[in-house]
Amino acid sequence: MKVGFIGAGKMAKALCQGFISTGLINKSEILASDINPSKLKEISRLGVQTTSCNREVVKKNDIVYVAVKPPLVREVLREVSPVVNPSNLFVSIAAGITTKTMEEVLPKGCRVIRVMPNIAVVVQAGACAYTPGTSAKNEDVEVVTQMLTCVGSVEEIPEELMDTVTGLSGNGPAYGFITIQGLADGGVKMGLNREQSTRLAAQLLLGAAKMVLGIDSHPEQMKDEVCSPGGTSIHALHKLEKSGFRAALVDAVEAGTLRSKELG
Numbered sequence: 331m332k333v334g335f336i337g338a339g340k341m342a343k344a345l346c347q348g349f350i351s352t353g354l355i356n357k358s359e360i361l362a363s364d365i366n367p368s369k370l371k372e373i374s375r376l377g378v379q380t381t382s383c384n385r386e387v388v389k390k391n392d393i394v395y396v397a398v399k400p401p402l403v404r405e406v407l408r409e410v411s412p413v414v415n416p417s418n419l420f421v422s423i424a425a426g427i428t429t430k431t432m433e434e435v436l437p438k439g440c441r442v443i444r445v446m447p448n449i450a451v452v453v454q455a456g457a458c459a460y461t462p463g464t465s466a467k468n469e470d471v472e473v474v475t476q477m478l479t480c481v482g483s484v485e486e487i488p489e490e491l492m493d494t495v496t497g498l499s500g501n502g503p504a505y506g507f508i509t510i511q512g513l514a515d516g517g518v519k520m521g522l523n524r525e526q527s528t529r530l531a532a533q534l535l536l537g538a539a540k541m542v543l544g545i546d547s548h549p550e551q552m553k554d555e556v557c558s559p560g561g562t563s564i565h566a567l568h569k570l571e572k573s574g575f576r577a578a579l580v581d582a583v584e585a586g587t588l589r590s591k592e593l594g
């Protein structure tokens with residue numbers, strides 16, 4: 331499989347690392363373009379081919395990931411439009427940019443799929459969602475699903491909810507990182523060293539996530555089961571509820587969703 335990337339920043343690099351490490355794509359079969367030579371140098375350390383020409387990526391690859399910042403997507407698609415051919419499939423990972431916008435800029439009938447991955451694809455633990463454009467074929471959906479499955483979980487989502495996915499799982503690793511930091515600070519405050527505290531905090535979230543995904547039980551029920559009467563968990567949870575922990579998470583997802591809508 332040959333794959334191109336327009337934009338060789340953080341997400342393109344994370345996806346390349348994920349695809350290469352699973353063996354799905356040979357590193358020499360990836361071509362990435364960027365206007366910033368230092369980004370090209372950085373991504374070339376993975377063994378992928380690089381170019382400063384976005385059109386070259388489209389000419390040489392059927393599957394083209396669009397991995398520039400959302401305000402640049404229209405400009406980049408306009409730039410490559412003259413060299414688009416019927417075998418091209420465009421996969422945009424840009425927040426807020428709809429399949430309709432892409433289809434309007436690209437030549438008529440062009441196949442597009444909008445994807446929202448997250449940075450955890452780098453360790454094959456991404457949470458990804460996609461929505462196909464009007465001309466995308468079943469085979470296109472299959473190939474993109476296959477690629478994303480190699481680097482994480484995949485959900486098909488109606489387009490009107492893709493901004494919500496951005497606010498939840500697209501941004502989500504950032505929520506996880508500060509949660510881990512906060513918990514680790516707590517451990518340090520109460521005497522653990524920083525390294526052990528951070529490892530314990532990260533592992534406890536990983537364990538909770540695995541339980542939610544792997545056991546057919548509601549998270550609320552699992553929470554109840556670990557809260558013994560008068561015990562340490564319920565005392566700690568009382569503090570979290572008092573500080574509006576759940577409401578803060580709801581607010582965060584809402585804010586991320588609304589920002590994604592603005593970017594479109």
Ligand code: NAD
Pocket residue numbers: 336337338339340341342363364365366369384397398399400402406423424425446447448449500501
């Ligand atoms: P980034 O800034 O790290 O990468 C964008 C790259 O595009 C940069 O290297 C930049 O030099 C390059 N670029 C700018 N103009 C260009 C042009 N005309 N032609 C070619 N390259 C050009 O940003 P990122 O975090 O990798 O985000 C890329 C996209 O991925 C965004 O649209 C974002 O919404 C989406 N996304 C990001 C994350 C995340 O966690 N970072 C998660 C999900 C989706």
